[in-house]
Amino acid sequence: MTYYQHTSNDFLKQYIRCFWWLDNDSSKNLNYTILPDGFFDIIVRFDNYKYQSTVLTGLYTKEVEVVISPNHQLFGIQFKLPAVEYVFYESIAPLLNSQKKLSDAFWNLNSFNFSENVATIDSLSSIISQEVDKENNLDHRKLHLFKLLSQTKGNESVSYFADKLFWSSRQINRYFNKMFGLSLKSYCNILRCSASYKDIKKGDLFSNQNYYDRSHFNKEIKKYTNHTPKKLSDNENDRFLQISVIPNE
Structure with missing residues (x-):
């Protein structure tokens, strides 16, 4: 299996976590478990480098649970919440x-040559940059919330964010449920869980992410x-993808 990630350019960093590529260049099925991490993706599927679909x-x-067949490839764009x-x-x-x-024609994803990954990412970055609101109608209170979530890794209460932003907890939760389908508290729990994966990979079975005990x-x-x-730390057969791709320190 070949896997790599490519960071976004500076302009898109508040919208995109990374571009990624996974190639099952083996002769057998690859079985993976994808864990919650607080991001959402566009995923482009290929069969022997021939475009199949985009989701x-x-x-x-x-x-x-996902199964990737031999000679199948996936290209992904992992988005942060402001991209919604x-x-x-x-x-x-x-x-x-x-x-x-x-x-199939979404962002021309069915026409790129994904064997030229850097050039493809540059072209896609240009397309996505054009999609971003050019009228500068950005809600800076929301962007501040997303920044605080990233900085705290979810290790704060809903009231903490409400106080920081002068935005009621009820309004924030209404916004999260409307746009993302879950409450802010649930999202914070997922972020904190995801932030623990690095500790778990190192064998630290009691993360420093402010759990009670x-x-x-x-x-x-x-x-x-x-x-x-x-079970996550053992990661038998590199089953848990997010844990497998965390760099060793």
């Missing part, structure tokens, strides 16, 4: 724990991944 995912609050309003201009709430098929940590990790921290 848009929502956020995930639980594990997803300022790149796609529509709610992804209906896609919670699911996905929808996009037109080991029992609470185990319960929360299992709630969103369906596995104990020990």
Whole structure:
């Protein structure tokens, strides 16, 4: 299996976490478990480098099992939450724990030569940049919220964000449910869970992400991944993709 990630340019960093590529260049099926991480993706599927389809995912609050056949490839764009309003201009709430098929011509994804990855990413970055609101009608309160979420990794209460932004907890939760399909508290729990994956990979089975105690940590990790921290840490056959691709320190 070949996997790599490519960071976005400076302009798109607040909207895109990374571009990624996965190629099953083996002779057998690859079985992976995708864990909740607080991002959503466009995924382009190929069969022996021939374009097949494009899908848009929502956020995930639980594990997803995927099987990648031999000679199949996936190209992905992993988006941060601000992209929902300022790149796609529509709610992804209906896609919670699911996905929808996009037109083959969406962003011309069916016409790129994905063997030229850097050039393709540059071209896609240009297309996505053109999609971003050029009228500068950005809600800076929302952008500040997303920045705080990234900085705190979800390790704060809803009231903390409400106080920082002078925005009521009820309004924030209404916004999250409308646009993303879950409450801010649930999203924070997912971020905190995701931030623990790095510790879990190192064998630290009690993350430093402000869980009350080991029992609470185990319960929360299992709630969103369906596995104990020990099971994730063992990562038999590199099954858990997010943990497998975390760089070794």
